[in-house]
Amino acid sequence: MENREDLRSILPYLPLKLNxxxxxxxxxxxxxxxxxxxxxxxxxxxxxxVLFLAISDLRNSLSLSSHPFANSAADGYALFFDEFLxxxxxxxxxxxxxxxxxxxx
Numbered sequence: 644m645e646n647r648e649d650l651r652s653i654l655p656y657l658p659l660k661l662n663x664x665x666x667x668x669x670x671x672x673x674x675x676x677x678x679x680x681x682x683x684x685x686x687x688x689x690x691x692x693v694l695f696l697a698i699s700d701l702r703n704s705l706s707l708s709s710h711p712f713a714n715s716a717a718d719g720y721a722l723f724f725d726e727f728l729x730x731x732x733x734x735x736x737x738x739x740x741x742x743x744x745x746x747x748x
Contacts, residue, residue: 668748671704679745683737690733691724692717694741 659666668676679697683689688697695717724733 669704672701673748675701675704676745676748680742682742686741688741689737691720691722694724694737695720 660669667673675697678686679688686697688694699712724736728736
């Protein structure tokens with residue numbers, strides 16, 4: 644895998660590590676995704692505001708903080724998940740969708 648020119652050319656832009664023949668996430672990201680995959684009772688991510696903080700933490704652990712969110716991004720997460728969606732829809736999102744997405748790692 645490390646001999647693939649296409650991979651070597653894009654690897655500097657990916658938040659992944661190349662270990663011999665495999666690509667992997669940094670350990671901090673793996674731990675955060677494991678927590679998210681267990682649902683809101685474990686991760687405490689049950690609102691737009693907390694989801695924004697979790698994503699910000701993931702970005703920081705991937706050293707993506709040099710590309711900051713727009714100033715209104717936190718407000719957008721809170722508005723969408725905490726006010727626009729019904730409580731039932733938000734509960735389904737945080738209880739089902741977020742854990743499924745986190746399990747994709």
